[in-house]
Amino acid sequence: MNIPLSITKNIHDWLFEVMSAPVATVVEKVLIAVAFLGFFALAGLLLVYMERRIAAFFQLRLGPNRVGPQGIFQTIADALKLVSKELTGTVKADQFLYKLAPYFLIVASLMALSVLPFSKELHAFDINIGVFFLIAISSIGVIGILIGGWSSNNKYALIGAMRSGLQTVSYELSVGLSILTIVVLAGSLQISEIIEAQRNGWFIIQGHIPAVIAFMIFMIAGTAETNRAPFDLVEAESELGAGFHTEYSGMNFAYFFLAEFINMFIIAAIGTILFFGGYLSPFGITESIPLLGVFWFMIKVLGLVFLMMWFRWTFPRLRVDQLLTLEWKYLLPINLFNIVLMAIIVWLGLTINF
């Protein structure tokens, strides 16, 4: 664990000064965990607020604007309401799995959050297989959906959960392959190295044609991974009511809801890291101030999140067989072809470097 960024380094040094090394390590880990939990909650609430406002503007409405300035505390009020609500559920549900499911989902998204670099070396967990770790962790979440839908003893929930299973299994492939295309270009799986390799131009420019194709596939498959419209078959409200979380209420429901938004954040963050240079500023304009990396990272992530929201509020939903057709007939072959193309481009040195 190396956190040399000035603030975090100071805290690190201070902690090891005032207490013995083992205690300091534990305290430091706890502090990091608390920071991430706080970030998780805050980012989730902010994204929910952002979604509601943006949706309102697409739909010629105002959106929440009563609680706090411009309604910014609306989602906090909603969260408080959800916390205070009774947890209802079906009697015949498989109680253990039923209660376990939301935590599965939320732990999976939290773990994925840990490898994201918010700025240069503001990193909780920079392992050398970072991208691989991300893909592996992000597909654990679907188990939460599956057991949630299965255990709530509701047919609508079951249909939703099964749809989610097949959707994730297929689109996992496309996400992985489109990330692989970029890994071919970067030559590393370590996230910090991938970002540093983009100092000479973001990968979407370095890799030009295959990178743009990979980006489009990544956005489509990523939207499908997070079960958002137009791929929201899992909770298709006009077909299944609420899908897999039909029987959940109160905070259990809120976990599902927050996890969806955090997953969206993670997909957008992966997109930023792989295609738009992560925390790197455009043309290196704020190279000297590492803390501004957080700002650039968030700007880029929120831009991609906005794009996903734009998809959601424009497109109709696909049918379940069309979802599979899109993946296996279109995205997968193009993706395989795209990797070969990228390999040829890297081999011949046709990348664009500044």
Added chain:
Amino acid sequence: MTDLIKVYKINSMTNSDLQTLISSWNSELEFSEAESQFLNITVKPEHLHELLSQLKSNTETSFDYLFCLTGMDWGTDLGVVYHLESTTHRHQLVVKVKTSDRENPTFDSVCDIWSTAEFHEMEVFDYFGIKFNNHPNLKRLFMPKDWVGYPLRKDYVDEVNMIIK
């Protein structure tokens, strides 16, 4: 505009032509044009299915569109009124069937001739208690399954729910 109406009404048979043609099939039919804008045929229950299927299959009449099926309570008689239209000839016809049996009124179903009759006959059964032979799924459609009585009959009494002015 009038041309268009003419195009839509091509090959239409007049009421008297229809009467001559249909009366040649069955001599026991009663025809009437009084008090109605259509030609009315009153048919005995036992000839109902035969007449209606002939009305549809005969190419000159070809009444293939059953646009209204009404249950009726004429005080003493229960019955059904069929409003028919031909989509090729665009002429219209009304067929009525009556029975004086109020305990167990039964007619032949016309579901096999016009599919729409399935729902309409369920509605008639629900309101008037008229049963239809060979109906695939005769049950209460609108009223609760355990409702007693047939609410649109004239002798139906419900002192709780009905407000008589």
Added chain:
Amino acid sequence: METTFEKNSFKSEEYFINMGPQHPATHGVLRLLLTIDGEIIKNVEPDLGYIHRSIEKMCERDSYQQIVHLTDRMDYLSAHINNEAVCLAVENALGLEVPERVKVIRTIIAELTRLASHQLWWGVMGMDVGALTTYFYGFRDREMINDIFEETCGARLTMNYNIPGGLMFDIHPNFVQRTKDFVAHFKTKLPEYDTLLTGNVIFQKRTKGVGILTKEDAISFGTSGPVARASGYSCDVRKLHPYSAYDRVNFNEALFTEGDTFARYRVRIQEMWESLAIIEQLIDNIPEGDYKTATNAVIKLPKGEFYQKVETARGELGVFIVSDGKKNPYRLKFRSPGFSNLSALKKMAVGSKLGDLVAMMATLDIVVPDIDR
């Protein structure tokens, strides 16, 4: 040699699902009993009566003026056209000739009602296939029509503007200008409907070839309105049996032959253009004159049977009045378009997927109070 392979060992299991009475896609309190094998629908059985108010029985009790307001509550999206049907039936039975002004105003408002109904349908159709934003665009345009209604009739939905013999009161002085403004506004917005939803590749994939109803089936199931016209059965009552001012306007009957969900969608979009054309032809030519003819305070129809059909936004509405000469009808039957259209659902839905059923229900454009009455 007898094979040891048993088919039954691979048999999939069918199960029941209750779609409704509270379900977002059934547009009201309609309950569908679905038998499903995985995602594939094996059987659909509608269970009706959740909003049954026995309007036909109430009609036997009420006077003819009072019946009119009950019809608002049947198909509330074409309330004015329902009112018109009863009024026309009573007027025809009495042999009453209503002033030209009434006929033209009735026609304009009927077409505005149709537009409002189709706009709502378009919004909800988009929502059913998952595009939530269409709902608000549809409502934005519908709101202008509702304002016109509110200014002239006093109510936005259940207007009860017709009375036997004419209209309850004259049109508001702003009516003509507001209607013209609306037509000008909507002509710029209707193409947007196409770019947003009609052309969308996902929408087309969701609707093309889904829920096919052949012409023979459409006729046999007694369907009418856009559902029948999408199957190639020309059944526009406004053309076949013109009433009010429809005999003097020029419009085309929207007719498609594919019979699938997309054809039903296109019929309604086409109908919106035709309705705009009808309004444009009439709005400048509202003749001067009375807004009603005097009738007796107590209307008694002559003894006999009277049938009147009109074209509502959903199809052919028939009003069958049996009169015994008293001040209230002996029997009054409403042949509602949604009832017959719904009966064709089973034919369309069996064998398709759960998502398709929602799209089919959307293009059947069911209003449940119209079915249950």
Added chain:
Amino acid sequence: MGYFSDIYNGIKTLLTGMSVTGKYFINARKEIITQEFPNNRDTLKMFDRFRGEVVMPHDENNEHRCTGCQKCELACPNGSIEIIWDRVIDEETGKKIKAIDKHIYHLSMCTMCGLCIEACPTDAIKWSQNFSNSAYDRTVLTKVLNKPGSKIMPGVKDKE
């Protein structure tokens, strides 16, 4: 080749769809169609003909125009109107005439069809334009339209 043209056309239609919603997003502030309802309750003006509820206008002398002919009661399809009347001696002519004691209006049963106002021969009742009439207690919705102690306007007579 149809494979690639499918992809091309598909993406094109998706982008045109996004351009429509994107245009509205950029102009979002100008084209808002919703109202912030309870906040603008005081300034909201309904149309003149809006059917809020039935009221009976009184003039400054606490006089109304209702003769108690009960035509509105008869015209009402759902029995929302009840008139309790009595015979009083007319001061001018000395004859006994009908006069209302109470004109009771059940807003909870009213369907706003307007037949009573059509039927009234003396224009005694009319629509008011108030809205959001819902209440927590049903009895609040049963209203007596004539004010206590009110009389009929002089000169208003039944057309017999």
